[in-house]
Amino acid sequence: MGPGPINAHPRVLRAMSADLLGQFDPEMTAYMNEVMQLYRPIFGTQNRWTLLVNGTARAGIEAALVSLTSPGDTVLVVNFGRFGLLLTEILGRIGARVETVEAPWGEVVPLDAIKEAIERTRPSVVATIHGDTSTTMAQPLDGLGALCREAGALLYVDATATIGGMELLTDDWGADIVTGGLQKCLGGPSGSAPITISDRAAEHINRRKHVELGLRTDDLGDGDGLVIGSNYFDLGMIMDYWSEKRLNHHTEATTMLYGARECARIMLEEGLEARFVRHASAGQAMSAGLRAMGLSLFGDDRYRMTNVTAAFIPEGVNGENVRRRMRDDFEIEIGTAFGPLAGKVWRFGAMGYNARKHKVLLTLGALEAVLRAEGHGLSAGAGVDAALAAWDQA
Amino acid sequence: MGPGPINAHPRVLRAMSADLLGQFDPEMTAYMNEVMQLYRPIFGTQNRWTLLVNGTARAGIEAALVSLTSPGDTVLVVNFGRFGLLLTEILGRIGARVETVEAPWGEVVPLDAIKEAIERTRPSVVATIHGDTSTTMAQPLDGLGALCREAGALLYVDATATIGGMELLTDDWGADIVTGGLQKCLGGPSGSAPITISDRAAEHINRRKHVELGLRTDDLGDGDGLVIGSNYFDLGMIMDYWSEKRLNHHTEATTMLYGARECARIMLEEGLEARFVRHASAGQAMSAGLRAMGLSLFGDDRYRMTNVTAAFIPEGVNGENVRRRMRDDFEIEIGTAFGPLAGKVWRFGAMGYNARKHKVLLTLGALEAVLRAEGHGLSAGAGVDAALAAWDQA
Numbered sequence: 098m099g100p101g102p103i104n105a106h107p108r109v110l111r112a113m114s115a116d117l118l119g120q121f122d123p124e125m126t127a128y129m130n131e132v133m134q135l136y137r138p139i140f141g142t143q144n145r146w147t148l149l150v151n152g153t154a155r156a157g158i159e160a161a162l163v164s165l166t167s168p169g170d171t172v173l174v175v176n177f178g179r180f181g182l183l184l185t186e187i188l189g190r191i192g193a194r195v196e197t198v199e200a201p202w203g204e205v206v207p208l209d210a211i212k213e214a215i216e217r218t219r220p221s222v223v224a225t226i227h228g229d230t231s232t233t234m235a236q237p238l239d240g241l242g243a244l245c246r247e248a249g250a251l252l253y254v255d256a257t258a259t260i261g262g263m264e265l266l267t268d269d270w271g272a273d274i275v276t277g278g279l280q281k282c283l284g285g286p287s288g289s290a291p292i293t294i295s296d297r298a299a300e301h302i303n304r305r306k307h308v309e310l311g312l313r314t315d316d317l318g319d320g321d322g323l324v325i326g327s328n329y330f331d332l333g334m335i336m337d338y339w340s341e342k343r344l345n346h347h348t349e350a351t352t353m354l355y356g357a358r359e360c361a362r363i364m365l366e367e368g369l370e371a372r373f374v375r376h377a378s379a380g381q382a383m384s385a386g387l388r389a390m391g392l393s394l395f396g397d398d399r400y401r402m403t404n405v406t407a408a409f410i411p412e413g414v415n416g417e418n419v420r421r422r423m424r425d426d427f428e429i430e431i432g433t434a435f436g437p438l439a440g441k442v443w444r445f446g447a448m449g450y451n452a453r454k455h456k457v458l459l460t461l462g463a464l465e466a467v468l469r470a471e472g473h474g475l476s477a478g479a480g481v482d483a484a485l486a487a488w489d490q491a
Numbered sequence: 492m493g494p495g496p497i498n499a500h501p502r503v504l505r506a507m508s509a510d511l512l513g514q515f516d517p518e519m520t521a522y523m524n525e526v527m528q529l530y531r532p533i534f535g536t537q538n539r540w541t542l543l544v545n546g547t548a549r550a551g552i553e554a555a556l557v558s559l560t561s562p563g564d565t566v567l568v569v570n571f572g573r574f575g576l577l578l579t580e581i582l583g584r585i586g587a588r589v590e591t592v593e594a595p596w597g598e599v600v601p602l603d604a605i606k607e608a609i610e611r612t613r614p615s616v617v618a619t620i621h622g623d624t625s626t627t628m629a630q631p632l633d634g635l636g637a638l639c640r641e642a643g644a645l646l647y648v649d650a651t652a653t654i655g656g657m658e659l660l661t662d663d664w665g666a667d668i669v670t671g672g673l674q675k676c677l678g679g680p681s682g683s684a685p686i687t688i689s690d691r692a693a694e695h696i697n698r699r700k701h702v703e704l705g706l707r708t709d710d711l712g713d714g715d716g717l718v719i720g721s722n723y724f725d726l727g728m729i730m731d732y733w734s735e736k737r738l739n740h741h742t743e744a745t746t747m748l749y750g751a752r753e754c755a756r757i758m759l760e761e762g763l764e765a766r767f768v769r770h771a772s773a774g775q776a777m778s779a780g781l782r783a784m785g786l787s788l789f790g791d792d793r794y795r796m797t798n799v800t801a802a803f804i805p806e807g808v809n810g811e812n813v814r815r816r817m818r819d820d821f822e823i824e825i826g827t828a829f830g831p832l833a834g835k836v837w838r839f840g841a842m843g844y845n846a847r848k849h850k851v852l853l854t855l856g857a858l859e860a861v862l863r864a865e866g867h868g869l870s871a872g873a874g875v876d877a878a879l880a881a882w883d884q885a
Contacts, residue, residue: 102742105511113746114508117499117680119824151682152546152723153741159723182704187722280742286511288545288682288744310576312829327721328581329546329553345829347547348496348674350682352507356746430513435706435739 099432154278157290168192178229242271284449386484493826548672551684562586572623636665678843780878
């Protein structure tokens, strides 16, 4: 019950024990095409180029940024937590000129401030996190794409922590690339990064196209842009691999593809709306329960992610002892924190397969017992009762 | 029965359906430590830093090269096939000055030629492929490390196509980084890249260390070298993550780690020697069978990989029709070819779980029937009989 990775859905694990297929077997390429189709509604997009990067969520982020950005390009990062910092780190290594527009941890960046920063810095790419688990805040993205388009910038959104749990509106936001991971609200294991790429971004990337020497033929022309600084993360080559050209690039990670496919199938069977409501109920129940136990929550209530909640560690309580007892006595993992919040808050996730009533209630019950064992007095039963009531109201 | 990806061992698939664990759960970190231990004998090394890169084999290659090489460094590539070309492609994108020493497809590069090229180009890194499936040749590596050491260069070896099937002697070769993949002779799915890093290479990489902003504390100092041009592939950060520091980087791909662990356990249970003999027998049987059917083999017999064999497509036979019939009628996939060999040869693998007597015999029997159906006359039974005899002699 941390902020991810979480328990995978049992169906996903079963799907991942299926026999492998050859890389260009028609059955395999049909699965690849099916995955493209399954992820479009999950991303809220009609984008043709909706596929998987073979690596963890962080691989998806780097693939997007290195493919969109050439050295010397100005990129504006909307930074409100650790993963905003990660974007600046990755961009710095790529050789981008990084500008930031920031909010203190626990808040989000107002659209006006982003608008002002775009005007001031004239970036070619704007990059942001949708939900940053380090602060539990979700950045509102309505209208951001329009601002970018006016300024001639492309918009990148990392939705690792929200995909599968909160609504993604790639097309409505006007986002050009959105990336995710399986290991949070999609209820799968880490190791595959779903990505969607707008036609506008694909065109931009294809101008940097470079076909591998070992594969080059006369009819596969290169673009005239600067070659992308990574082979593995070259989204142009990855699109060629997922297209009907089926140009060999990496060897698709078949088992991870089976997992990604099953995550999406489960989500679409449940229904997007029902799934978002379930996550919202779990988040509300968790918040209500923690508050009823006398804990204060971190961050601005209005922008709280539905799937992860941070609570301050009460004075006199050793946060790591609590985490250890939770794990040792109850087999429940809760999250620690990074940077300015390290040692100050715990983070409670309710993501994907874990966003379920009984898991929230059991976690709160266990936490109460552990806090009591650690000598922190609190009234018995309040957390669970409040969570139950909040779930049913949601 | 192509040159990989191949059928995974059923035990590997079962291991991959196990429940997930938290990223820093002691059970998970114990598995990570166990994986480090399991892969040392497989790489033929005592290297402490023996771990997994989270991506396909190509991710391991790029991680090694981007971590070893700074822009402007000279790298000498020993190039004898498509995957040598891939090394030059990746290095070019990183900004290395690429020099090559080459052999025609079907041959290997003599050590003398490499020595001369090292003296001429004075590289900081020498990079080579161990076995290049595009040509089916295995480059001899004895003595190469000593040459590199004398010249002050680091040695990188890509063993994707040989790990688990041919002997790797990382320490004896004097190789500084060796990388692999699961999807060939290790009998697992694509998506995890085992890697081993010498202390010398680790020291070189750690001089380029840079701790992420969101994680930085006073006692985690940066090196004074040029920051590595990729965050995801920064082996310094990946070593910190796999060390007792457990510094958060990516979220380890748990299911792929289970798979990689099971691949290694199966290999060590079988015994390295027995496993190499099994691959050699399969390769010999395949070669003998193909020859007995009147097909000519491609490449220098002395340097043929034990686990993949290329045979010329006989005149008048449509190679793609044969591959389609093999797949449609017999559910057996055989490999096509790249570059100068495209349309000229088929490639027959006998890797990992597929390096078994019955699979080689069934493949040859099927090929005979398919060739006959395609109007290519040949004497019935010769291939299978010759393969059987060759297997038992091996």
